[in-house]
Structures are given as C-alpha cells and as structure tokens.
Amino acid sequence: MKDLFGKYLWWTQERGSFHYDVMVTLILLFIFLTPHLWSYRDRPTPRGTSPAEVLVKTESPDHFLYQINATQLDKSEDLETALLHNVEAISGDVVLDRYEAAKDSSGKIVAYRVWAHR
Template identity: 50%
Template sequence: MSVGRTLKSYLFWTYERGSFHYDVMVTLILAFLFVTPHLWDYGDRPVPPRSSSEIGVQVTAKGFIYEIPAARVHADSSTPLQSALQQQIMPVSGPVAIDRWEPVKDAHGHLTTWRVWAHR
C-alpha cells in the first residue's frame, strides 16, 4: 500500500474498527487531546473568586436578589437610598424595579452590604 493511499484512508477514516490503522488513529486523537494543553496555551483561565467590591446577584422565581457592598452605595440628602441602590444595579442588570431592601450587618453591628429585592 502506498503512503498516499494510506494517508487518504486515514483522512477519510476508512479502516475497520479494531484494525491496526484504526487503533493508530484513535491513539493520535487521544494524544492530541491530552498532550496539546501542555504544549499550547489556549488562553482559558479559571474565574477568580469574587472580590468584596462586586455585586452578587441571585435569581429567584419572583425576581432578583442583589447584594451590594455598603462601601459602593453613596446615599445622602440629595440622593435617596433607593436611587443610590438603583445606580449600582443598573450596570449589572439594566433597569429593574426595586421592591424592598434591607441592611446586612456583621457580628459587630457594622453595615457590610445591602440586600435588594427587585424585578423586571
């Protein structure tokens, strides 16, 4: 059998299952799958853990529950709390209607996050 004909048979996968050439093809495929990640950088990286400055979002049947770090919410007399919370949620989920919110405090009673219930 000529080399060209053998390569053509490999390309079109014409060998019977269990034959020598079939086993060679399967071995080459498995070698490619298991060896190339060590030789080639595919650019995929694990997702780093969330930092404390990120907004957490939990999806429920009735809407969304957001956990916004207290340091990110800047409410004063000119900006009511609901508007300040809305400003933090808008970049994450777009326009939502806030149903209610509550402060979440640590063991010492310091405000850590705001828990906000909202829906579209």
Template identity: 50%
Template sequence: MKTLKGYIFWTYERGSLHYDVMVTLILAFIFITPHLWNYGDHPAVANQPPSELLVRTNGGGALIYQVPSDLAHAKDGSVSEAQLVRAIQPVSGPVTIDSYAPLRDASGRITAYKVWAHR
C-alpha cells in the first residue's frame, strides 16, 4: 500500500527505480494511446469547394480575387462588373474593380474570373 501511495503522490526521488517506472508509464501512455483510441482530432481536408472565393494581396492595398463562375454568371452565361462586385462584397466589403479576366479550363470552359480590385 505504501508503494501505491508513493506512486499516486509522486514521492519517490528522482533517479530511483520507482521514479523511472512512473516516467516510463506516462511516456507509454502518451505515445501508445493514440494508436489504440480514436481521439477524433484529424486534420481538416485541404481541398476547397469549387464555389469558394480566393483572395490574395497584390501590394499597395490592391487585391486579386478568384471568383468561381457559378458565383458570378447571369442566367444567360455572361458576367458583368456588378455581378462580380456582388460576389466579392460579402467577403471584403465595398470594392472598386480595376479589371477582370476569365480563367478557362483545358476544354475552354470558363471556370472562374480573376478580378483585380481595391478598396
């Protein structure tokens, strides 16, 4: 009982056999239990959904946005600056568009718009 009490209250001197046993048990718990139990702490998936808006800085307060085509297209398939601004405003607030260009995939279909803007 005295030995168990010594383990619970950590009364053994450093370098003793019982101290080394306690440290070994703690390290074994730390390194072995993740393989035995699922703690549910897996990293988030890095893939972004195709409808996410990307924002990068261009220096001097200018920003470059990549707006997916499904966020900016009108019903007839065309796009206007007003539609691009509507897609950008929820993320960045009011912006002024300097220019924009369509981004196409290998088959020539427009997948997104690259928009240069500033606040």
C-alpha cells in the first residue's frame, strides 16, 4: 500500500494503466469541481473608461454610439465641434445625429454619449 501511494505521489505509473487513469481523473475532478465547491473570491473588477479612452458601440453597420469623457474635450471649442473632432479622430468623416450628457450621482457631467453615422 505504501508503495502504491509513492507511485501516485511521484507519478511513476505506466501511461494507460488503471492507476494512471485514476490519477488523471482525480486531477480533472479537482480542476472542474473546486470552483463550484470553493470560493476563490476572484471576481472581475468593474472597469470604467480611463480619461483618454473613447467607448464605441455599433448600433447598426453605419450607426455608432460613442462615449467620450468630459475631460477629453477641448474647452476652447463649442461642445458640438469638440465632440465631432473626438469622434472623427477615431472614425473619420461622420455626421453627428445627437448627443447627451452623462452625469454622475452628484449631477456633474462626466461624459457625453454621441450618436453618429457615416
């Protein structure tokens, strides 16, 4: 019995043998069952966009929704022109359909959602 456990521990069983298959089965069971039985507390962290990122979603082949952080906009231009410059830097020539401000819980504008098409 002691010799059998040593062979399991040092993985010296012949490939294709019954004991080799038992070891592989135990490893696979461990891999696939422990996440359901054991909480590893590894949840993805919610991630917003950084100040230099623009989020782009495709609504149809030629219609897009852009989310631009308010800190990215050039304050010397009017709002629509600044939004258009940011979008055109990514997508080339587009036509702005509409835009709206996205506010945080305190009412401060943090981003703009821009709908545009080619």
